Amino acid sequence: MQNESGPMKLSSAEAKSSSQTARATLVLREMIIDGHFRPNERIREIPLAAQLDVSRIPLRLALERLAHEGLLEIRPTRGFVVQQFTTGDIYDAIELRGILEGAAARLASERLRDSRDLAALREASAEMDALLRNRKLALEAFTKYIELNAKFHSALIDLCRSRILKRAIKQACALPFASPSAFLLKQSEGSPDLFFIALDQHRGIIEAISNRESMRAEFLAREHARLARRNLDVALDNRELLKSVRGAKLIQI
Amino acid sequence: MQNESGPMKLSSAEAKSSSQTARATLVLREMIIDGHFRPNERIREIPLAAQLDVSRIPLRLALERLAHEGLLEIRPTRGFVVQQFTTGDIYDAIELRGILEGAAARLASERLRDSRDLAALREASAEMDALLRNRKLALEAFTKYIELNAKFHSALIDLCRSRILKRAIKQACALPFASPSAFLLKQSEGSPDLFFIALDQHRGIIEAISNRESMRAEFLAREHARLARRNLDVALDNRELLKSVRGAKLIQI
DNA sequence: CGGAACCGCTTTGCATGCAAAATGAATCCG
DNA sequence: CGGATTCATTTTGCATGCAAAGCGGTTCCG
Numbered sequence: 001m002q003n004e005s006g007p008m009k010l011s012s013a014e015a016k017s018s019s020q021t022a023r024a025t026l027v028l029r030e031m032i033i034d035g036h037f038r039p040n041e042r043i044r045e046i047p048l049a050a051q052l053d054v055s056r057i058p059l060r061l062a063l064e065r066l067a068h069e070g071l072l073e074i075r076p077t078r079g080f081v082v083q084q085f086t087t088g089d090i091y092d093a094i095e096l097r098g099i100l101e102g103a104a105a106r107l108a109s110e111r112l113r114d115s116r117d118l119a120a121l122r123e124a125s126a127e128m129d130a131l132l133r134n135r136k137l138a139l140e141a142f143t144k145y146i147e148l149n150a151k152f153h154s155a156l157i158d159l160c161r162s163r164i165l166k167r168a169i170k171q172a173c174a175l176p177f178a179s180p181s182a183f184l185l186k187q188s189e190g191s192p193d194l195f196f197i198a199l200d201q202h203r204g205i206i207e208a209i210s211n212r213e214s215m216r217a218e219f220l221a222r223e224h225a226r227l228a229r230r231n232l233d234v235a236l237d238n239r240e241l242l243k244s245v246r247g248a249k250l251i252q253i
Numbered sequence: 254m255q256n257e258s259g260p261m262k263l264s265s266a267e268a269k270s271s272s273q274t275a276r277a278t279l280v281l282r283e284m285i286i287d288g289h290f291r292p293n294e295r296i297r298e299i300p301l302a303a304q305l306d307v308s309r310i311p312l313r314l315a316l317e318r319l320a321h322e323g324l325l326e327i328r329p330t331r332g333f334v335v336q337q338f339t340t341g342d343i344y345d346a347i348e349l350r351g352i353l354e355g356a357a358a359r360l361a362s363e364r365l366r367d368s369r370d371l372a373a374l375r376e377a378s379a380e381m382d383a384l385l386r387n388r389k390l391a392l393e394a395f396t397k398y399i400e401l402n403a404k405f406h407s408a409l410i411d412l413c414r415s416r417i418l419k420r421a422i423k424q425a426c427a428l429p430f431a432s433p434s435a436f437l438l439k440q441s442e443g444s445p446d447l448f449f450i451a452l453d454q455h456r457g458i459i460e461a462i463s464n465r466e467s468m469r470a471e472f473l474a475r476e477h478a479r480l481a482r483r484n485l486d487v488a489l490d491n492r493e494l495l496k497s498v499r500g501a502k503l504i505q506i
Numbered sequence: 507c508g509g510a511a512c513c514g515c516t517t518t519g520c521a522t523g524c525a526a527a528a529t530g531a532a533t534c535c536g
Numbered sequence: 537c538g539g540a541t542t543c544a545t546t547t548t549g550c551a552t553g554c555a556a557a558g559c560g561g562t563t564c565c566g
């Protein structure tokens with residue numbers, strides 16, 4: 001299968017990357033997520049290296065990295081195999097993110113020093129609020145929403161002041177359908193209510209951290225992750241919608 | 254520093270490993286944990302490759318893997334640097350394991366099919382019980398205890414039936430002081446009470462899962478991990494004891 | 507007819523060597 | 537005398553080629 005598509009054109013962002021390994025990693029990650037390989041397909045280094053226009057050494061390093069991210073499985077002396085994910089795996093990956101973000105929210109509430117620490121969270125929350133209040137989510141606003149959502153989640157992780165937990169969350173979110181913005185669906189596609197619920201949960205998380213209500217913060221963050229599961233359910237019910245979900249081709253139906 | 258010690262003798266277990274990369278990974282991991290490198294020391298590939306008697310390619314792959322485990326930091330075009338950990342990092346790593354094992358215990362209680370699923374847990378628990386009841390923990394019994402403890406924790410992880418969570422726990426336990434047996438201290442060294450408390454927590458976890466008391470299971474498992482923090486505290490108060498703790502040289506005091 | 511052994515081809519694992527980037531020591535300039 | 541600059545040396549990043557292990561198809565034997 002990996003030879004059926006033509007040689008891949010490097011996007012500017014990828015080409016900017018300094019090393020061959022970094023470029024190969026970026027390109028290959030997108031190829032896997034976009035479904036250029038069949039799940040359980042063994043990846044052959046030589047043709048792939050030719051296709052990516054790198055030699056086998058940087059390609060090998062890229063494959064190792066993607067294996068550590070969970071997209072590939074290492075089979076010693078038998079190469080790398082593209083991983084497949086059941087819907088159960090995806091539920092679990094989202095649940096895992098919820099657990100870890102819940103822990104981050106709790107630690108944030110326990111370790112909060114100053115109410116000004118919450119500025120980044122409040123700002124992201126307010127901007128998302130304005131975005132939703134002023135107009136229906138058009139395409140560019142939708143992009144903006146995703147950006148703000150990422151900012152909120154990253155600010156939450158910074159607040160917990162734990163490089164160990166931060167690292168674990170980064171690892172967990174490496175799977176394409178585990179990240180906070182994985183299953184955000186446009187209002188026209190998903191249920192619009194979910195956006196308002198999400199914002200309310202954001203406000204609740206901020207309030208809980210601010211009041212040092214650690215348990216409330218933890219469980220609100222957990223519940224917040226479950227919105228992704230609801231969006232996933234919507235997408236799974238609608239094959240057309242599912243096609244637009246990043247990494248959908250890796251999902252075993 | 255990395256040249257001060259003589260060439261490293263390969264242990265039989267390491268030599269058995271088929272590939273150069275696997276051997277280099279095992280040896281290098283032990284070297285790092287044993288403190289053959291100073292924290293923040295940059296690792297130079299060529300002399301290290303000579304010392305380990307492998308070429309740079311498998312050494313590079315080993316370095317990448319250890320970086321993904323968290324023992325090294327990657328600095329592109331500037332090699333790998335040995336990581337240092339504060340006591341706060343270690344507390345957080347233990348807390349993280351507690352959070353994840355708590356999640357595993359909860360999922361286990363939610364997903365339990367049959368009371369026979371608990372056999373492995375009960376068995377490990379009973380054997381540890383007998384071990385502690387019959388005699389003071391002598392050296393060989395202590396080794397056996399560690400083994401049984403590992404068996405208990407691994408059985409718990411299997412029970413939750415989530416490869417995603419299993420993976421996350423494995424990753425979290427890759428840090429030498431985060432694993433369930435990292436800070437087990439011999440009875441003569443630590444507080445003997447802690448062993449009995451641990452066994453009681455094990456029993457509680459089994460009971461909670463068996464009764465589908467998911468919240469109780471989650472929080473017992475979390476609290477169980479905190480025993481490691483108490484042992485860490487004992488070790489931190491006693492420099493001699495700390496020296497026997499795996500990875501102690503990476504701890505910034 | 508079924509399974510084991512053989513054998514050619516493919517693929518991975520690794521060693522070596524070269525080019526580019528980083529380091530750091532000596533020099534130059536303000 | 538302190539900070540920028542240059543240049544030799546070191547070090548990383550990568551390409552190439554070879555050896556060994558895997559794979560698959562055929563043959564051989566029971």
